[in-house]
Amino acid sequence: xxxxxxxxALAPLVVVxxxxxxxxxxxxxxxxxxxxxxxxMPLKTVVPMVLLLDFSAAFLTGLRLRADxxxxxxxxxxxxxVIGVVAGVLLLSHAPxxxxxxxxxxxxTGYASxxxxxxxxxxxxxxxxxxxxxxxxxxxxxxxxxxxxLYATYFSGRLEDPARLxxxxxxxxxxxxxxxxxxxxxxxxxLRKELWLGAAALLPFMVAGTRLGQHLHRxxxxxxxxxxxxxxxxxxxxxxxxxxxxxxx
Numbered sequence: 001x002x003x004x005x006x007x008x009a010l011a012p013l014v015v016v017x018x019x020x021x022x023x024x025x026x027x028x029x030x031x032x033x034x035x036x037x038x039x040x041m042p043l044k045t046v047v048p049m050v051l052l053l054d055f056s057a058a059f060l061t062g063l064r065l066r067a068d069x070x071x072x073x074x075x076x077x078x079x080x081x082v083i084g085v086v087a088g089v090l091l092l093s094h095a096p097x098x099x100x101x102x103x104x105x106x107x108x109t110g111y112a113s114x115x116x117x118x119x120x121x122x123x124x125x126x127x128x129x130x131x132x133x134x135x136x137x138x139x140x141x142x143x144x145x146x147x148x149x150l151y152a153t154y155f156s157g158r159l160e161d162p163a164r165l166x167x168x169x170x171x172x173x174x175x176x177x178x179x180x181x182x183x184x185x186x187x188x189x190x191l192r193k194e195l196w197l198g199a200a201a202l203l204p205f206m207v208a209g210t211r212l213g214q215h216l217h218r219x220x221x222x223x224x225x226x227x228x229x230x231x232x233x234x235x236x237x238x239x240x241x242x243x244x245x246x247x248x249x
Contacts, residue, residue: 007040014040015053015202016209022057023213028152030054030145035108035236039243043100045198047092047145048189051180052199053206054145058173060210068167073158074175076130077137077151081176084138089183092143101244104144109237111149112230125157141176142183148173 018033030050037046092100125133133154141147151172159165184190 004040010040011037011198011202012205015205016212019053019057019206019209020213020216023210023215024217025152025213028148029057031108031111031148031233034145035104035233035240038101038104038240039236043104043144044092044189045192045195047143048184049195049198049202050145051177051184052190052195053202054173055177055181056203057206057210058170058177066167066171068161068163069171070159070164070168071171073130073155073168074172076127077134077154077172078175080131080134080136081138081141081172082179084135084140085142085176085179085183086138088139088142089180089187089189093187093189099244099248100143101240102248104146105237105239105241105244107140107144107237108146108233109241112233112237115230116227116234123153123157125154127158129154130158138176138179142180147176151176 014033014036018029018036021032022029033050033053034043034046037050041049133150137147137150140150148169152169155165155168155172159168181190190196
């Protein structure tokens with residue numbers, strides 16, 4: 001992790017904001033942290049470092065909510081996650097970091113725009129969709145670290161009980177991040193000392209953000225949070241895509 005003063009000042013603020021979102025909703029931390037941190041550090045540094053923070057947050061939350069996990073709903077998703085993570089790590093290991101900024105920016109912009117325009121009525125998914133969601137989520141998670149929205153969209157269309165949905169998402173995130181850590185270690189993407197130092201330095205801010213989000217969980221309007229967050233993500237995604245295109249020209 002670079003010790004540029006701007007990075008040292010802004011990165012903790014980004015992490016607190018990202019994990020406040022995670023504490024409130026049970027997902028979305030990487031969707032906030034990775035696009036914003038990618039403006040401060042190389043993507044190949046940001047993704048593995050945020051992965052370490054995500055695993056810690058998901059694991060701690062999952063322990064607290066493990067009794068409500070809908071294990072049978074996870075079964076069709078898991079095989080796809082395994083295949084997608086393996087493929088994604090191989091691509092991340094060999095693709096130029098600047099090239100990856102363009103699809104990451106477009107994905108974030110597209111998802112945030114969809115959320116701003118879509119109906120609030122949840123979409124119901126057949127169980128068979130889980131295989132494709134797992135594959136896409138594993139691939140996107142390994143490449144960009146932002147697979148949470150895919151899992152959240154699918155499971156919200158399968159589980160009506162908010163407690164079971166939140167617990168199941170935490171379990172899926174724990175499994176996905178653990179597998180990605182193993183694959184990142186095997187590919188040499190987590191063998192740089194600065195990644196571990198950066199994650200360790202940001203860990204207290206992750207804990208603070210998560211606890212703040214849990215405190216605000218029943219006190220803040222979810223619809224207001226979603227609108228503000230997605231408007232910011234549209235701008236962040238467009239700026240990332242523009243930066244990636246500029247670097248490639």
